[in-house]
Amino acid sequence: MNITIDVQEQAQQTTINLAGEIDAYTAPKLRETAFPYTEKQGADIVIDLSGVTYMDSTGLGVFVGLFKSLNANNGTLKLTGLSDRLKRLFDITGLADIMNINSGSEGGV
Amino acid sequence: MNFRDTMLDEYKEILKTYINDQTEQALYMSQKFSRKSIEFKISPEEMISLHKTSIMELEPELPESLLLSLDILLEVMMSYGLAYREHQSLRTIQRELINEIEVAASMQQTLLGTQIPNIPSMDIGAISVPAKQMSGDYYHFVSHENGAISVAIADIIGKGIPAALCMSMIKYSMDSMPEDSQAPGDVLERLNRVVEQNVDPTMFITMFSGLYNPETHMFSYSSAGHEPGFFYHAETGEFEELQAKGLLLGVDKKAKYNEYDRKVEVGDVILLMSDGVTECRTEDGFLEVDTLIGYIEKYIHLGSQEIANKVYKELEYLQDFQLRDDFTLIILKRTI
Numbered sequence: 001m002n003i004t005i006d007v008q009e010q011a012q013q014t015t016i017n018l019a020g021e022i023d024a025y026t027a028p029k030l031r032e033t034a035f036p037y038t039e040k041q042g043a044d045i046v047i048d049l050s051g052v053t054y055m056d057s058t059g060l061g062v063f064v065g066l067f068k069s070l071n072a073n074n075g076t077l078k079l080t081g082l083s084d085r086l087k088r089l090f091d092i093t094g095l096a097d098i099m100n101i102n103s104g105s106e107g108g109v
Numbered sequence: 110m111n112f113r114d115t116m117l118d119e120y121k122e123i124l125k126t127y128i129n130d131q132t133e134q135a136l137y138m139s140q141k142f143s144r145k146s147i148e149f150k151i152s153p154e155e156m157i158s159l160h161k162t163s164i165m166e167l168e169p170e171l172p173e174s175l176l177l178s179l180d181i182l183l184e185v186m187m188s189y190g191l192a193y194r195e196h197q198s199l200r201t202i203q204r205e206l207i208n209e210i211e212v213a214a215s216m217q218q219t220l221l222g223t224q225i226p227n228i229p230s231m232d233i234g235a236i237s238v239p240a241k242q243m244s245g246d247y248y249h250f251v252s253h254e255n256g257a258i259s260v261a262i263a264d265i266i267g268k269g270i271p272a273a274l275c276m277s278m279i280k281y282s283m284d285s286m287p288e289d290s291q292a293p294g295d296v297l298e299r300l301n302r303v304v305e306q307n308v309d310p311t312m313f314i315t316m317f318s319g320l321y322n323p324e325t326h327m328f329s330y331s332s333a334g335h336e337p338g339f340f341y342h343a344e345t346g347e348f349e350e351l352q353a354k355g356l357l358l359g360v361d362k363k364a365k366y367n368e369y370d371r372k373v374e375v376g377d378v379i380l381l382m383s384d385g386v387t388e389c390r391t392e393d394g395f396l397e398v399d400t401l402i403g404y405i406e407k408y409i410h411l412g413s414q415e416i417a418n419k420v421y422k423e424l425e426y427l428q429d430f431q432l433r434d435d436f437t438l439i440i441l442k443r444t445i
Binding site: 056064067092093094097098 | 312
């Protein structure tokens, strides 16, 4: 039950690479790490989920929170590298319709 | 006699035994002594003072410097003593908190209690088991004046006490819905506005809302990002996923929720569940939908409550009796 969060800040874009499991135990860590980046005006954030093996609804809540915070600050959020299982989670919750999501296998939708 | 009264003699005895012949027995005795000291809240600095007194009596010839060094050791241990007492008082507070949470959890049960409606044509069963003390899953039934029944199953994202408080809000909003807005899509749209305005912005809710009309036997439903349920067609013996598109509650206040209908024939079964059921983790990964369907199929001939209980038992066994997520399963079976 662990997560690794690797943040790479470039001039225009912040890339966050996640690996491991996002659940009730690890979600707070992700929220704390990622949230400050969403509060900058016009932030452009890409979160790569290729290394994520499991995510539950608590994890999903974190992404909705980041998404809302970015929207409020005119930022953009893009999620990449979603496994089929993760993609399903975003589909069911209707989030795939409002978020920018690229699943890993298809390389872009 | 109190331990405090005898401790000096006991300690001296242990010390003497060990100084004389370094036996395992003396080490064992000192471990026992140490546990007893903790029980009687003897602080580390008291222990050192005890040691000093004992050794002075046993070995009067000891060099002065060694005895003096014990004074320094005693001073140094003072902070440890304080930290230990702080730890003790925190443990007391922690025990009190645990009690409070237990009270809150049982209050949650009472507050959120819902009556399974009793209608002639529908056999209804429900089971909801929290992974921790407070559940983030919630289900609710409402019996309407015209005989129709509403069913809702929800998962509050963000667990624990905030989720439980949020649930009460949902329950009371649902109970106070006007009789003329029973349509599942309307219910979700109203709740979405309530949640969007009132709830902590990092908290979201998935909900499946359904309405069964016992006169027409139509089941209409909408979903706000909730795990799709299943519909079992008795005639063909097939399971169909109750697909419905709709956004989580609390993300966008303008969200619209489409409504879908199914005609429920005699023997047909509607199964609603939380993601604790479908995201159930097993030793070799995740529960596959086919496996879940398999369990349901195995018990589909039983009464609704029994199906729910048996499926829960199977999945509990699969997870080695360690629920990682709250588990809720509702079964509606048309009987006549």
